[in-house]
Amino acid sequence: EVQLLESGGGLGQPGGSLRLSCAASGFTLSNYAMNWVRQAPGKGLEWVSGISGSGGSTHYADSVKGRFTISRDNSKSTLYLQMNSLRAEDTAVYYCARVRSTFYFYYAMDVWGQGTTVTVSS
């Protein structure tokens, strides 16, 4: 069964760091670009970051550029999101999603994880 499982969410301090992980199973991760998408409580979806299948190309929303880093370890079938300089407005459910392309993050996302909750508060 094709599946994505996020972990690493929790309570983070303003200005602090968290690292999210997304474990893929049932398919070869390196064949797919991947995205992180978040949803603040009661709000809509927001694209956060995308990465090509090889990891050689990364892209970020302006709201997280310079603070978040997306990466992947295809040998471990795992996607990551390193979140630094956390702000209250980063509070959200974070989803990882598989893209219908090896190279281009902006194609449609056909498999989604269940999400992991990040709360930024002192």
Next chain:
Amino acid sequence: QSALTQPASVSGSPGQSITISCTGTSSDVGGYNYVSWYQQHPGKAPKLMIYDVSNRPSGVSNRFSGSKSGNTASLTITGLQAEDEADYYCSSYTSSNTLVFGTGTKVTVL
């Protein structure tokens, strides 16, 4: 990059058809055919319903269809069913080399 504009809510009776609009600019919806639609039930992850403006993934009911005219994309649901009650989001590639989602539409089946 501002979110694409969707109506906050759309409703219809069982069996009816409804259309959800998604309005952007020539720098996103109007400039590319990378428009997707996602369905999200409360507390659940989004589900892909339409990709590349008008294509349906395997397993998605043919009651769902997509189209685009100028800077506005649309999702039409025909033969509305109770299970279609959910939030719907459009997304598009942008000229800034980013992805942008719509504001979201809550579909209510009366």
